[in-house]
Amino acid sequence: MIAIKDKLTTDTWVTATWNEFIQIAEDPAYQKARCYYHNGQMRIETMAVGPDNANDNGIIYLAVNLFCAFKGIPHRGLVNCSYRKTGVRESQPDISYYLRERVQSAPTGSSVVDLDQFLPPNLASEIADTTLSDDKGEKRLLYEELKVDEYWIVDVQKAKVLAFEILADGGSRRIYQSQALPELAISVLEEALERSRQPDQSQVATWLVSQFQQV
Structure with missing residues (x-):
């Protein structure tokens, strides 16, 4: 999981298991991010809202x-x-x-x-x-x-x-x-x-x- 976090690219779909997604979604570092999971991929949106x-x-x-x-x-x-x-x-x-x-x-x-x-x-x-x-x-x-x-x-x-x-x-x-x-x-x-x-x-x-x- 550490490797996933180190190379995680936000604001795009990234291949991940469900458990990897949950660990990211529940990480305090991504508390304000919006989290999606679909078809074996996750998307963590961190872009500021204008x-x-x-x-x-x-x-x-x-x-x-x-x-x-x-x-x-x-x-x-x-x-x-x-x-x-x-x-x-x-x-x-x-x-x-x-x-x-x-x-x-x-x-x-x-x-x-x-x-x-x-x-x-x-x-x-x-x-x-x-x-x-x-x-x-x-x-x-x-x-x-x-x-x-x-x-x-x-x-x-x-x-x-x-x-x-x-x-x-x-x-x-x-x-x-x-x-x-x-x-x-x-x-x-x-x-x-x-x-x-x-x-x-x-x-x-x-x-x-x-x-x-x-x-």
């Missing part, structure tokens, strides 16, 4: 919360929560949501969510600045296998949202209106991201409310 990345994370979280509140949809939103299928895979989406009846069995506590005991979230979102290619590739496969209902990729540089419905028989397909949150158009999220690029964001929530009142 203002645009942090902004978009907050806007997506705000938009989903407002939409659910207006539509009376039970929801539980989690930021940077880790989900683990022991020996198989682990992911840590920027934002994840348990929706409707699944809220009642949503995990609580301070530990990594054990997917042998809990259902996965309905919705997972990755905020992609420098990680866009990976979020569209390996991580998309990871979330397909995780069996979330829907996966969003927020392209920070273009203020775009790539939304995918995870299909029951495998794979995923691009969608332009949320299936997990019916009546929520992906274009509304993109417009909110564009509006949030202004120094004063005070009008973004007001605009979102006006949109959600119309659907």
Whole structure:
């Protein structure tokens, strides 16, 4: 394991056993890193989050919360929560949501969510600045296998949202209106991201409310 740590390259996929991944993920040196494991490889993300990345994370979280509140949809939103299928895979989406009846069995506590005991979230979102290619590739496969209902990729540089419905028989397909949150158009999220690029964001929530009142 020492050899792995000495040659570990972060922010890319590295071949590793599950035990090697766990030792790295639980190492205090990587306490603030985001950890993924899939198909015999691990990815330890240590890149700092810039203002645009942090902004978009907050806007997506705000938009989903407002939409659910207006539509009376039970929801539980989690930021940077880790989900683990022991020996198989682990992911840590920027934002994840348990929706409707699944809220009642949503995990609580301070530990990594054990997917042998809990259902996965309905919705997972990755905020992609420098990680866009990976979020569209390996991580998309990871979330397909995780069996979330829907996966969003927020392209920070273009203020775009790539939304995918995870299909029951495998794979995923691009969608332009949320299936997990019916009546929520992906274009509304993109417009909110564009509006949030202004120094004063005070009008973004007001605009979102006006949109959600119309659907």
